[in-house]
Amino acid sequence: EAQVTQNPRYLITVTGKKLTVTCSQNMNHEYMSWYRQDPGLGLRQIYYSMNVEVTDKGDVPEGYKVSRKEKRNFPLILESPSPNQTSLYFCASALQGAGELFFGEGSRLTVL
């Protein structure tokens, strides 16, 4: 089954404790991206990657890091989480172009 898999789905952590949200897709997509969803703000892009070893900032990259060492994986790293990073995070991939995205089921992160 074609899918984008994110882990963990739910996480509660404390300020400053480094965490990684993993994302993996099995569709051989070149393009991958991370979004955060907040009420009233919609989906905002954090980082995106056009291919292995190629990443670029989205609209809200502050406080986040990403890496793309393999085509299928695109982890999101929060080096020192803060409460304003409490959000619902989505990983997405696309075969070509950012228009037709396939989304994971989301990771709800709470930073205390």
Added chain:
Amino acid sequence: QQQVKQSPQSLIVQKGGISIINCAYENTAFDYFPWYQQFPGKGPALLIAIRPDVSEKKEGRFTISFNKSAKQFSLHIMDSQPGDSATYFCAATPDGGTSYGKLTFGQGTILTVHP
């Protein structure tokens, strides 16, 4: 800076009614406009999309209307059903959707269809 503005924020419709969600954009480079549907606990999924060379696109009960001069586009859901209850996002991107870059989303509309 919100480049795609979506309204209303929430919408309640009776079963069988028409649901209308509106979006406006500022960036004239946008030329691919998808709509995504998100059910609770799930990720968004592509519903329907339009390019500005047509003024309307219909897929089943879902229709996108596009007004290039006004820089506005809207989603119409005919004969709305309780199963249509979801959050809807409009979005826009340049280069016909082939751009390996930014897809800008609207703020989202929570649609509730009462039986």
